[in-house]
Amino acid sequence: MRRLVHYIATTLDGFIAGPDGADPTGPNGFWPIPEDYIQHLATEYPETLPVQARQALSVTAEGTHFDTVLEGRRSYEIGLAAGITDAYPHLRHLVFSRTLTEVPDPAVELVADDPVATVQELKQQDGKDIWLLGGAELAGSLYGEIDTLILKVAPLTIGDGIPLFSRKATFDPCTWTLSDHTVLSGGALFLTYTRSTS
Numbered sequence: 001m002r003r004l005v006h007y008i009a010t011t012l013d014g015f016i017a018g019p020d021g022a023d024p025t026g027p028n029g030f031w032p033i034p035e036d037y038i039q040h041l042a043t044e045y046p047e048t049l050p051v052q053a054r055q056a057l058s059v060t061a062e063g064t065h066f067d068t069v070l071e072g073r074r075s076y077e078i079g080l081a082a083g084i085t086d087a088y089p090h091l092r093h094l095v096f097s098r099t100l101t102e103v104p105d106p107a108v109e110l111v112a113d114d115p116v117a118t119v120q121e122l123k124q125q126d127g128k129d130i131w132l133l134g135g136a137e138l139a140g141s142l143y144g145e146i147d148t149l150i151l152k153v154a155p156l157t158i159g160d161g162i163p164l165f166s167r168k169a170t171f172d173p174c175t176w177t178l179s180d181h182t183v184l185s186g187g188a189l190f191l192t193y194t195r196s197t198s
């Protein structure tokens with residue numbers, strides 16, 4: 001069965017973006033992106049690079065982890081504001097929203113249905129794992145469905161911002177088993193955890 005993998009960058013203090021929710025790696029962003037970090041992504045997770053980065057780095061690898069990406073409306077709108085209608089045309093791309101009535105790219109699937117039911121259905125289909133890109137609200141609603149966490153931990157603290165999971169996540173303590181880790185010379189950590197109990 002396919003797994004739902006929350007593959008996300010986080011600060012040491014557990015935030016995925018600043019308080020305004022803007023792209024922390026974009027223009028005027030505060031998130032450091034050292035060369036070894038980019039190289040690790042291109043080598044190990046090429047399918048998670050947006051199309052512009054893939055083109056700039058001449059990345060053509062299909063990738064071995066994911067064939068589907070899930071995104072919430074706010075995360076998707078960050079790309080739209082930058083003129084990007086589909087950052088992941090090489091993946092099946094689903095955007096969850098109850099307020100959007102259409103998206104400008106026909107390849108992007110707009111989903112107004114319950115995210116949990118949708119993910120449960122996706123897990124039953126053939127294919128590679130499902131990448132939960134974000135944001136925090138979608139991750140909060142899918143908290144109980146996440147099978148694996150891959151945290152790209154930046155050597156950075158910001159004090160306040162958008163947390164890994166929104167407050168919509170129910171209080172449900174869960175333990176996770178560290179199944180893999182990579183330490184990069186620039187200070188970033190890639191930590192892979194699999195759900196142990198819920």
